[in-house]
Amino acid sequence: MKGLVLSAQWEPRSGYRVSPFEKSTGKAVEGFNVWRHPKLELVEIPQPSPGPGEVLLRVRACGVCGSDIHFYEHDADDYILYPGLTKFPAVIGHEFSGEILEIGPGPQGERFSVGDRVTVEEMVWCGHCRTCRDGFPNHCENLEEIGFTIDGAMAEAIVVPAKLCWPIDAIFERYADEDTAWEVAATTEPTCVAYNGVFERAGGFRPGAYVVVYGAGPIGLGAIQLAKAAGASKVIAFEVSEVRRRLAEAVGADHVFDPVETPAAAAVMDITHGEGADLSVEAAGAPEKTIPQMEETLAVNGKIAVIGRAAKRVPMYLERFQVRRSQLFGAQGHSGHGIFPSVIRLLGSGLIDNAKIITARFPLSRALDALEKATHREDGKIIIRP
Ligand SMILES: [Zn+2]
Numbered sequence: 001m002k003g004l005v006l007s008a009q010w011e012p013r014s015g016y017r018v019s020p021f022e023k024s025t026g027k028a029v030e031g032f033n034v035w036r037h038p039k040l041e042l043v044e045i046p047q048p049s050p051g052p053g054e055v056l057l058r059v060r061a062c063g064v065c066g067s068d069i070h071f072y073e074h075d076a077d078d079y080i081l082y083p084g085l086t087k088f089p090a091v092i093g094h095e096f097s098g099e100i101l102e103i104g105p106g107p108q109g110e111r112f113s114v115g116d117r118v119t120v121e122e123m124v125w126c127g128h129c130r131t132c133r134d135g136f137p138n139h140c141e142n143l144e145e146i147g148f149t150i151d152g153a154m155a156e157a158i159v160v161p162a163k164l165c166w167p168i169d170a171i172f173e174r175y176a177d178e179d180t181a182w183e184v185a186a187t188t189e190p191t192c193v194a195y196n197g198v199f200e201r202a203g204g205f206r207p208g209a210y211v212v213v214y215g216a217g218p219i220g221l222g223a224i225q226l227a228k229a230a231g232a233s234k235v236i237a238f239e240v241s242e243v244r245r246r247l248a249e250a251v252g253a254d255h256v257f258d259p260v261e262t263p264a265a266a267a268v269m270d271i272t273h274g275e276g277a278d279l280s281v282e283a284a285g286a287p288e289k290t291i292p293q294m295e296e297t298l299a300v301n302g303k304i305a306v307i308g309r310a311a312k313r314v315p316m317y318l319e320r321f322q323v324r325r326s327q328l329f330g331a332q333g334h335s336g337h338g339i340f341p342s343v344i345r346l347l348g349s350g351l352i353d354n355a356k357i358i359t360a361r362f363p364l365s366r367a368l369d370a371l372e373k374a375t376h377r378e379d380g381k382i383i384i385r386p
């Protein structure tokens with residue numbers, strides 16, 4: 001079968017201390033400090049077969065994520081840009097839907113049948129470490145990540161643990177066109193990342209709240225729709241890309257601005273009649289720009305959910321958090337807490353319509369063209385169809 005494989009050289013930058021964990025596992029904790037000379041190639045690879053507790057899926061749709069772009073792009077010294085946990089070579093791709101072709105031995109696959117349509121968590125949490133046992137799978141100590149440390153879904157088929165699969169029949173009930181249903185199902189994962197930040201981590205908001213979303217990429221577009229679905233009276237979005245601003249409007253944001261032209265804090269205070277934001281969502285990965293605006297616009301009891309990733313320090317004026325009785329929540333991941341089944345229900349009910357954010361499709365044979373297009377950062381979600 002064909003798969004889009006990323007290979008790279010293990011060449012830690014001078015000054016980067018390789019930890020005993022990295023040495024023993026071959027996994028880089030900070031990918032961009034270790035993996036050099038990345039090469040992405042669509043190659044012939046053997047079709048895997050499912051072991052105990054696993055299922056083999058025929059991949060039907062796979063989204064291109066910002067992380068995938070950070071594998072495609074590299075810096076001046078030819079290191080990958082992606083900062084996180086990685087092990088190569090691996091097939092990339094982690095936002096996907098597929099059809100079960102084969103079920104491995106053991107009880108875990110018993111709830112599924114061949115032909116079932118599913119989407120899959122990207123985080124392979126172990127279930128037996130301390131944090132998993134405490135109920136926090138997004139912080140598993142033995143984490144593997146599909147498309148980052150093990151083979152992903154930009155391929156014709158993939159083997160995944162059955163425990164990570166979620167049926168998507170509700171999405172097929174909603175969309176008469178099956179192709180659309182497969183593609184929408186592949187957007188479940190990024191929407192779950194937004195759900196985890198807004199509801200699981202930050203605890204959500206009461207209906208009627210003012211919600212501000214910074215960044216309208218796929219995570220921000222998910223946050224906008226979730227906020228509307230949960231009863232926000234006004235959702236204000238800031239986004240530098242014009243295409244994405246139009247998508248933010250299309251999925252229901254009430255006010256959408258280019259933060260370069262319209263200073264965010266002034267706009268938020270104006271629209272909220274001076275009351276400020278009950279919830280601000282960082283989905284831009286630019287905290288040095290967004291956090292000061294959020295800090296200035298905190299409502300009393302206001303919350304900040306940090307979902308976008310950025311390896312940067314940001315100064316904060318904590319006095320403001322005290323005076324406004326406010327809090328900031330760090331969010332990572334999408335697993336556990338009923339998040340996947342809830343988002344699948346929302347997609348199935350039409351309260352979230354991710355068909356609106358899919359802006360391009362490519363066959364697997366043109367996967368590299370899909371990644372190239374994604375580097376322009378003008379799309380909502382780009383989908384690869386094997
Ligand atoms: Zn992703």
Ligand SMILES: [Zn+2]
Pocket residue numbers: 125126127128129130131132133139140141142143
């Ligand atoms: Zn664990």
